[in-house]
Amino acid sequence: MSVAKEAAAAAPETTSRVDLLLVAAMVEPNSRVLDVGCGDGALLRLLADEKGVDARGIELSQRGVNYCVAHGLSVIQGDADTDLAEYPDDSFDYVILSQTLQATRRPRVVIEHMLRIGRRAIVSFPNFGHWRIRAQVAFGGHMPVTRQLPTPWYETPNIHFCTIQDFIDLAQAIGARIEHGVALDQFGKPLAYRGRWIWNLLGEQGVFLLTRKN
Secondary structure (H helix, E strand, C coil): CCHHHHHHHHCCCCCCCHHHHHHHHHCCCCCEEEEECCCCCHHHHHHHHHHCCEEEEEECCHHHHHHHHHCCCEEEECCHHHHHHHCCCCCEEEEEEECCHHHCCCHHHHHHHHHHHEEEEEEEEECCCCHHHHHHHHHHCCCCCCCCCCCCCCCCCCCCCCCHHHHHHHHHHCCEEEEEEEEECCCCCECCCCCHHHHHHHCCEEEEEEEECC
């Protein structure tokens, strides 16, 4: 069964973060996992419950850390842009960055550290190349607001938007191999058609599993 089909089969009717299910489907059971920018720990709990992983997290907000710790999760406060450099090489099997890439100050450096400290890196992000975003900029003349990017430009924590094509180009630039990739439509379902330009135009989110080439 493919990763996308496995995630779809596991998804309940009310799941709003299908990308988390896709990420979880990419992780092998009993792995060592670091979730960077883990938020409320939803992915950590899913991985611990469904995959029996050794799940650790790093989260910038103290509120998020407190929530995770109160619910029995191993999470520390930290900044992806600065604190990943402190982790030794090959500390984890997977390092995950879910819907956080666009909020980092140095996306390339963050992903390079992820691939240094983990055998694999999983990244999910909103696709700024989606046709609705293009239409809002081209015809509305303003920065887009969508379900994936709901905050107006003057309040958003996002500082580095990218498209699916941009991310693929970045992976190539840092010498990473894309082991698996999925683009999700507006309903959170994997697109049936493959191809960079189709994903870039119709995908609202991208989910990619990266490995080191060497």
